Amino acid sequence: MIRPDEIIRSNRKTLAISVDPFGRLIVRAPKRCGEERIFAFIREKEGWILRQKAKMQGAGIYLPPENLNGYELLLLGKKYKIILTDTKRIVVDDENLYLFLPQEKPKEKLVKWIKENAKRIFTAVTKRMAERMQTTFKSVTVTSAKGRWGSCSFNNAIHYSFRLLYAPKEVVDYVVVHELAHTKHKNHSALFWNEVSKFIPDWKEKRAWLKNRGALMEIF
Ligand SMILES: [Zn+2]
Structure with a gap:
């Protein structure tokens, strides 16, 4: 029997379940919905819940405790x-x-250090990849914005989240190639993805890797 980690009650009419990036089962339920109905609903969705949990927990991400020692x-x-x-x-x-x-x-010192390293490493990778892709960019900036791993502005200024430094090198390469491909195509058209796949043939895997690890955005 799977138990919910959190039940959120509101004025909604239907039951809904989700698994958060840390593998916790969240149930959204109407105010007066009985526990029996909630548990029946969970049993019905058990297969899906277990698959989601495995995916999230396989990421092995957990948040740092107050005292960082041992994390x-x-x-x-x-x-x-x-x-x-x-x-x-x-x-x-x-x-x-x-x-x-x-x-x-x-x-404080660790976050500052991660940002400095992110700037140095992402700048180097972007320069190297730009050469291979025969394109140019205006600048590389590392941001603390949550929710996106990278972006490319209309004038080809490239931004990366410092949290991308938690990802493996091959995934960093994918994000860099993705942003540089935007210097040629300002959209996600077939031509854009064609450009990306010239350098990262398995980009779909890399994109899925990031999608399943939104929890990385929450570490610091
Ligand atoms: Zn894009």
């Missing part, structure tokens, strides 16, 4: 264990996958 942070698809220690600056142990953070204001 495993995804960076370019690799999991680094955070250790709070007597260090002044952030130190990465790439071999053993540790990330050493100062005891004082670790979260």
Whole structure:
């Protein structure tokens, strides 16, 4: 028997279920709807719920606790264990996958550090890909806006969310190629996707990867 993690009651007339990015089952129900009806509805949708949960939990994303010590942070698809220690600056142990953070204001310093690295890495990848795609762009900016991984303006200024740094390299490549393809096509037409698939043949997989991991947007 699957139990809901959250029941949200409102003036709605029908029952609805969803699985959030962390694999939690959310039920939306009318104000006076009895638990029996809710549980019957869940039983009916069990197969779908289990598939959704597996998809979300397979992403292995969970939110950092208040004290960051021990939290495993995804960076370019690799999991680094955070250790709070007597260090002044952030130190990465790439071999053993540790990330050493100062005891004082670790979260602020970490987010700043992620943003700096995101800017440096995304700029380099964008330059490299632009050359391969034989196109140019105006600038690369890293933003904190939630909800989109990247965007390309009418004058080819490219923006990326710093949270894209949590994704594996191949997924970063896909987003970069996607935005650069917008320098040639300002839409999502067949011509646009044709351009993307020249460089990322399995772009559908990469796009689905991001779609199933909206939880990455919530880490910091
Ligand atoms: Zn697009």
